[in-house]
Amino acid sequence: MIKATKYLLSGFLTMLSIVTFAQREDTGNYDYDRELFFGINKNTNGGLIGGFSIKAGYKIEEDKFQFFGLDLVNVKNPKEVRYNTVLGNSFIFGKSNYLYSIRPYYGREIVFFNKAPQQGVQISALAAVGPSIGIIAPYYIEYALSRVETVREQYDPEVHQSRFNVLGPGRIFEGISNSEVAFGGNAKAALFFEFGTFKSSAVGLELGYQIEGFSKEIVLMPTTENRQIFQSAYFTLYYGFRK
DSSP states (O other), X not given: OHXXXXXXXXXXXXXXXXXXXXXXXXXXXOOOSEEEEEEEEEETTSOSSOEEEEEEEEEEETTEEEEEEEEEEEEOOTTOOEEXXXXXXXXXXXXXXXXXXXXXXXXXXXXXXXXXXXXXXXXXXXXXXXXXXXXXXXXXXXXXXXXXXXXXXXXXXXXXXXXXXXXXXXXXXXXXXXXXXXXXXXXXXXXXXXXXXXXXXXXXXXXXXXXXXXXXXXXXXXXXXXXXXXXXXXXXXXXXXXX
């Protein structure tokens, strides 16, 4: 968590240095009333790709917007480690469940620095809150009980005691019908940096902090500490359209 936060802070300082130069340019007129963005998320509770986002914003005042969004993310336990089997498969030993979080939210955005239609960087601050729907899906592994007998089942620390007996993960979406649902809420605060050379489209980077809590503890790995509340630093790379 600390290491990832340092990387995000370093990226934030780099953005500020870019903005210092960009705001010296002509700001011109860059007026729009609506925007729609699609994003890919990376966060300290996720993997290489943490999830996907969609966000729609509407102007309230000259420098204020309201927006509605939806995040779909895969939440992981920080103790998760991938291993390779003799068959070349990759699996996570000790993992019992996936957690897929569906996060609809509503928020407000304040623009600090505007950009010209074809140059510069726009900076804004935003905050959002909303409910969370957690889909807790079982994580299956293929386990060798003997040289001739194997099973595919959800990890159980009482049964699957050796990672060297694991032949690989289960089939994709195996056991999804046995998923459970947990309800909760989420909140985030972030800075949004918008780039682009066209008035009607833009590329943006959202850099921020997120907290999410559920009504019960989510058991991702039975043999280690599990949580009811998840905190993460994150960034989301967006591409979108404006009118």
